[in-house]
Amino acid sequence: MGDPWRPGWRRSLGLCFLLLWSTALGAVELTVRELRDDPPAAEVLAGQHDARLAPPRPEATIQQSAREAQWWRIDAAAPVAVDTSPKLVLRSPFLYRVEAWVPGADAPVRHALYGEHADDRYSARSLVIDLPAGIPAGEPVWLRIEHRSTMLTAVSVETLDEIHRQDLAHVAWRSLVLTSLAVLVILALAFWGGTGERSYGYFGAMLLCAIGYLAAIGGDLRWLPWADAVFGTSAQTNRLFGCSGVVFSNLFQRSYLDLPRKLPWFDRLLAVGTGIAAFAAVCTLFGDWPVFSMAGNFALLYSAAVLLVASAVLAFDGDRVARVVLVSWLSLMVFSFLAALQMMGLWSGPAWLGQGLAGSFVLASLLLAIGLLDKLLQLRRDRDHASRQAVIDPVTKAMNRQGIEERLYREVEDARERAAPLSIAFVDVDRFKEINDCHGHSVGDQCLRIVSWRLRNQLRRNEAIGRYGGDEFLVVLPGRRQDEALSIAERMRISVNCRPLSTADLELVATLSIGVAELEPGESMASLFERADTALYASKSAGRDRASAAAPQEGLWTV
Template identity: 50%
Template sequence: MGKGDPKGATRWRGWLLLAALTACASLRAGALEVARLPTPAEPAQVLSGQLDGQFQVRPVAVVQEVSHQPRWWRVRTSARVDTQSEPLLLLDGPYMTRVEAWTPGAATPTRHAIYGDDMDLRYSSRALAIPLPQGLPAGASVYLRVSAPGAVPMAVSVQGRDEVHRADLIYVAWRTMILSAMVVLALLALAFWAGVGERSFAFLALTLTCAALYIAAMGGEMRGIPWLDALFGQDPRATRVVGCLGVMASNVFMRMFLDLRRQAPRIDRILHWLTLAMGATALLNLAMDRGEFAMLGNLLLVLSALAVFAAGAATSLKGHRAARFLLLSWLPLIVMCILKALQLMGFIAGASWLTHALAASFALAGLLLTIGLSDKLLQLRRDRDHASRQASTDPLTGVLSRGAIERRLKEEIAIVQATGRPLCVAFVDIDHFKGINDTHGHHVGDACLSYIGQRVRNRLRTQDLLGRYGGDEFLVLMPDTALADGAARSEQMLAAVNCRPLSIDGLLVAGSLSIGLAQLRAGETAQQLLARADAALYASKAAGRDRVSSELSPQANAQARA
């Protein structure tokens, strides 16, 4: 880097600034010592300093109370904290933790919680904010009496009031965006379920709803809604049960989304039993408030996440399109769920960012899975339409099958009865078709059917319909066509076939048609109409073939009298 390289100088200054900020952050974190008193004690004993020697220093600045009984914690600073910035002691991510705090110079404790009477609405629910009006002299201690039914880890820090308010604004904006996205996605999934009747959308909606409730309960957003405040802010079991229901709904959704019963039956059975175990855990949590049941739920969450990942990987290797959406959407969520569960079980200390990352990964997974499920339904619709086309199309000639042309005939008759417009039908039979098969073989006969079908179709209008009725016989529907116009179009079909031989595998095969034509009469059924067209067809054959006969032609009348 030369002396005149301003970009290089700017780059170095940036790295130095980052290093300085990192060092300051480390210095501030290292300035706080967090210790716990393992046994209960009276306030007078603790505040007088008699029990200071019994406090057990923690390796990191994190408060995580696992006892159901209140315990004493001590926060001590090795560097002076002055009053200029109006400092606050923050306990990040408290959930249902309640704290009584004795700060230096205060005669009475202050009480703090994000739920109930002790919540402080001047600050967001991201942390308990304990004012330090006199600052903290070097070596001074803040004593905390902590009641934590949820046993959540809370990172401890000291920040100025302005810094806290800025962080609160960012936190509220972020949480509002994430929770709003999850609610919108849940409503969208419900709308899809109501619209298309696909049960997968219902379980996805339930998963997202439970996730939103769980995240909002853990983050404290429920405190703004009175009855939800009472439900989720007084007893941790409500949040645990919602979490269990969310995992159960997620497992069922994954089994349906990946079609695991057929694609990976072993993993499907594993997820089935994990879902039942989670249901039993939810019932146990309802019955008793025990930390062991919360640990069991976290363990089942980790196992379910691993099973879902294994299912996605296994089905993806088989070319399952939906599995790719799953791996893309679920992998960040799986990682965050596992890390959060490990944090709640005490294996990871601090990492307050996990709460926000978990919420964001839920929203991202919900969005991508909604897109994936919509893509899956679209693919199923394409497959259904393709199967429907195959069922309604004759595979040899490419024209409508007999069932399809008969259905269309009934629809056209209903239109005629409603509007009074004319309708003609024509039976078309290939002359001497058996002789072609016997002389040249069935492969030539099949090609003959296909070529003649193409020639006849080329003489029809867009609204006319052509179907293979059986063997070498075709049925033509001509809507909005009177008998005279139908006869003219039938002559065109006749000419399209007998004008030149068919060239098949080097052979020239002469072809001609016999056609019987009839127009629908008032009050007539499809069977009656086809019977008259069939009689006209036999009249054409009796008169020497290669011709068109209608219900009004002399040969058709003679055939009818016979």
């Protein structure tokens, strides 16, 4: 590829650098400081409490996890002109209810993600506060924020055009995330109902909790009439979704990885995290206490660490399922770990962490769904194998009585529908009891295998043979008239008596007695069996080592 590509790469990198540089130049540097109590608005606006403001935060973010209401002061490093239609943007506000005092306004404006102060002109990604006079030099924006939240809210100044572009991207991204998760939920529950495999049920429940959690904290369901009461008044609902999601995630991984059998010690460790998450979920139903949020986040971090180590151990040992889990779950574990650290106040992440968490849910779910589909195919292969084994005779590897009767039933129905001929042959190994009595059952079994192979070699692909009893075989001959079936019976008889049956130490001579019958119009399967069996006994009575055709049925019968 060489030199022709280098100028193109230089131009592309140059354009990216210019775009980043222009964004940096256009960004407004903000300073955020908090007043850690709730004095009257007149005193705050008059500057009486400026001396008590906390030092500026390292980044322009708000995180109010300790108090129900307090004040925040936003200062711009440079004046913000009004000609660009500037807006103050609070990303990922979740439960915050904001009263904003902005320059040039006589009264505060109220904003919230849910309830009567929700602004449906913008997406749910942020609260957008108008700045009718911009931000003049030396004048701050004061925010009085009610409610606690562990979410990290980034603060920025953006133009109206920038807000609309980002809103469109946000709506497209959230639609993709939630729709993908919903489709996977439907598939998982359908597979659970179809197979009864518990891991599919746990997977579907985990994804339902993920949808509820993402929709609750992101405001995607704020258009519902009851959304404010369910999602906007406390963190109980999203905490319930989050803790329940940890429980179902652990149950899914435990079942999918088969930890009780493969790694019982890790299974016991994981049970601790599952118990903590379940306890936090139950307690959340009775009150909105921050300690349960801490317990849920701890359960998430602890369970993620246990599952990561367990899947790595199994993957190192060559476990295919564990490799799927490790690849699919790694990004989700990383994002969940970082989000939990941020909610616990131990780390301040970037503004896009929430969207990255949502995307990692989709990526992990898609990869796990592929792994579950592979498991479903394996289950189907195992089921088909078990079904085949259920109708296979273990000695001769031909069909057993159940299998050959089911095959005959299908062929009889097909022959009736198409008005096509169908014949059967009952085959009996002459004096087989003497072989067992003289040489033992192992020699007898070997003789049956040889007879079965020789009989099968005389049949076409669509014809079938099965061991009907101890030394009896039933041969199904679709499309064959009785005379054709009699010719095939003769070839089968000759194939056995033309040369001895050779075992490890013996060469035994064997002969066959065969009875052949053709299905007549309206005849029942029982009648067909009876006529073939009568023909078989006619061959035995005539001296054995021969094939006989059944006489036509006399009288009437009912199918």
